[in-house]
Amino acid sequence: MTGAVDEISETLETEIVEGILPPGTRLEEPALAERFGVSRTPVREALQRLSASGLVELKRRRGTQVLNPSIGRIVEMFEVMAELEAVCARLCARRASPELLATLHDWLERCEQAAESGDPSAYYDANRSFHLAIYKGSGNSFLAEQAELLHLRLTPFRRQQLRLPRRMRQSLTEHSAVVAAIEAGDGQAAETAQRDHILIQGERFGDFLAQFGARS
Amino acid sequence: MTGAVDEISETLETEIVEGILPPGTRLEEPALAERFGVSRTPVREALQRLSASGLVELKRRRGTQVLNPSIGRIVEMFEVMAELEAVCARLCARRASPELLATLHDWLERCEQAAESGDPSAYYDANRSFHLAIYKGSGNSFLAEQAELLHLRLTPFRRQQLRLPRRMRQSLTEHSAVVAAIEAGDGQAAETAQRDHILIQGERFGDFLAQFGARS
DNA sequence: ACTTGCCTTTGTGTATACACAACAGAAAAT
DNA sequence: ATTTTCTGTTGTGTATACACAAAGGCAAGT
Numbered sequence: 107m108t109g110a111v112d113e114i115s116e117t118l119e120t121e122i123v124e125g126i127l128p129p130g131t132r133l134e135e136p137a138l139a140e141r142f143g144v145s146r147t148p149v150r151e152a153l154q155r156l157s158a159s160g161l162v163e164l165k166r167r168r169g170t171q172v173l174n175p176s177i178g179r180i181v182e183m184f185e186v187m188a189e190l191e192a193v194c195a196r197l198c199a200r201r202a203s204p205e206l207l208a209t210l211h212d213w214l215e216r217c218e219q220a221a222e223s224g225d226p227s228a229y230y231d232a233n234r235s236f237h238l239a240i241y242k243g244s245g246n247s248f249l250a251e252q253a254e255l256l257h258l259r260l261t262p263f264r265r266q267q268l269r270l271p272r273r274m275r276q277s278l279t280e281h282s283a284v285v286a287a288i289e290a291g292d293g294q295a296a297e298t299a300q301r302d303h304i305l306i307q308g309e310r311f312g313d314f315l316a317q318f319g320a321r322s
Numbered sequence: 323m324t325g326a327v328d329e330i331s332e333t334l335e336t337e338i339v340e341g342i343l344p345p346g347t348r349l350e351e352p353a354l355a356e357r358f359g360v361s362r363t364p365v366r367e368a369l370q371r372l373s374a375s376g377l378v379e380l381k382r383r384r385g386t387q388v389l390n391p392s393i394g395r396i397v398e399m400f401e402v403m404a405e406l407e408a409v410c411a412r413l414c415a416r417r418a419s420p421e422l423l424a425t426l427h428d429w430l431e432r433c434e435q436a437a438e439s440g441d442p443s444a445y446y447d448a449n450r451s452f453h454l455a456i457y458k459g460s461g462n463s464f465l466a467e468q469a470e471l472l473h474l475r476l477t478p479f480r481r482q483q484l485r486l487p488r489r490m491r492q493s494l495t496e497h498s499a500v501v502a503a504i505e506a507g508d509g510q511a512a513e514t515a516q517r518d519h520i521l522i523q524g525e526r527f528g529d530f531l532a533q534f535g536a537r538s
Numbered sequence: 539a540c541t542t543g544c545c546t547t548t549g550t551g552t553a554t555a556c557a558c559a560a561c562a563g564a565a566a567a568t
Numbered sequence: 569a570t571t572t573t574c575t576g577t578t579g580t581g582t583a584t585a586c587a588c589a590a591a592g593g594c595a596a597g598t
Contacts, residue, residue, distance in 0.1 A: 366580090
């Protein structure tokens with residue numbers, strides 16, 4: 107089984123993304139090796155793979171730690187995410203098929219239900235599926251993969267946002283605007299709507315951090 | 323020295339990008355280990371790193387080989403590259419500084435010189451620098467890194483294009499239009515000009531391949 | 539008390555060895 | 569003659585061992 111490195115990297119990825127391993131956490135190979143009951147070799151490969159996804163940072167001779175980007179860096183990442191999603195939305199509008207529209211409406215509805223029942227976790231999942239549908243709906247699988255990867259990288263910094271008051275309902279309204287634009291075949295409108303939708307998240311992230319002292 | 327894995331990965335990266343190791347080439351660890359005079363361990367890490375850059379493909383239990391994407395895949399990658407560059411150009415126009423404009427004009431001139439002397443290699447280098455300047459000129463370092471990485475991944479499929487007749491002069495004209503738009507602060511014009519500039523490369527790639535039989 | 543140098547400890551970088559899966563070729567059976 | 573199976577070989581996956589760099593603590597000197 108090559109499953110060792112797969113299992114390790116997937117487990118660590120989940121724990122990083124879910125915040126169990128917060129940014130800055132040191133990942134020491136001997137400890138992980140003992141934890142997973144394997145030698146250091148597969149652990150190293152797993153860390154290398156996580157480094158490829160941009161989730162951890164490998165400093166030479168200084169060990170591995172969960173990536174702890176500066177605020178400016180995170181804002182930059184949200185900016186790129188916004189542009190990627192905008193492109194996806196534009197392509198969706200251009201190539202929209204009945205199936206895609208049905209899928210989008212479906213997830214939109216689930217988002218609505220989650221918002222009404224005030225369940226942030228359910229909303230988070232439905233929201234994620236909605237965005238993934240837009241990525242794939244672009245018709246460009248490479249673009250979809252890139253968007254999904256960046257989405258994953260930003261997850262640790264986005265999850266906390268839904269706890270902000272009224273964020274769910276506002277997000278829902280923005281989603282509706284995007285779907286409407288796609289349905290109308292208006293690429294420009296879909297692009298700007300989706301870009302703004304993501305950029306607001308970046309701004310909200312800034313607001314969120316402003317509540318505490320600024321990190322690095 | 324951690325230099326072993328660095329040296330190996332950089333050497334292989336160069337050889338892949340320059341076409342010395344064509345797409346599909348198998349990379350066997352024992353052979354590489356002997357070639358570089360090291361054990362398999364650093365070789366494996368180097369291959370893992372190249373896999374992260376998207377230059378090689380790691381199939382489980384089936385070895386490593388230089389990535390050999392399908393034509394459709396390459397077209398998709400060019401499409402994403404076009405969008406990334408378009409965003410960079412738009413941001414350049416918005417944030418253009420005198421220094422950036424000077425740099426762009428400088429590289430534009432070098433492109434011109436290379437085109438006049440009919441030196442594809444020199445043009446290639448100047449062209450690359452021109453595009454890198456636009457990436458960095460976006461003011462978003464994360465975006466610049468992503469664009470540079472994708473640019474690298476596409477290099478094996480772009481180098482051959484400059485041998486096509488009149489491509490250099492046409493490329494030059496397109497560059498001028500982009501710089502003019504940036505200088506005028508017209509983000510929309512810069513965006514579309516740069517996008518078209520890259521998309522043409524993608525189309526040219528299709529033309530190029532059409533001369534032979536289609537690969538996978 | 540503070541600084542500076544050495545030493546110990548910890549953790550990474552690399553090498554080597556073993557286990558096993560996958561491919562290739564040959565031999566045997568139909 | 570074709571197919572199937574067995575076996576040898578090749579190459580990857582993992583474990584273990586050693587080398588070395590870097591961080592931290594302690595002691596000695598100022």
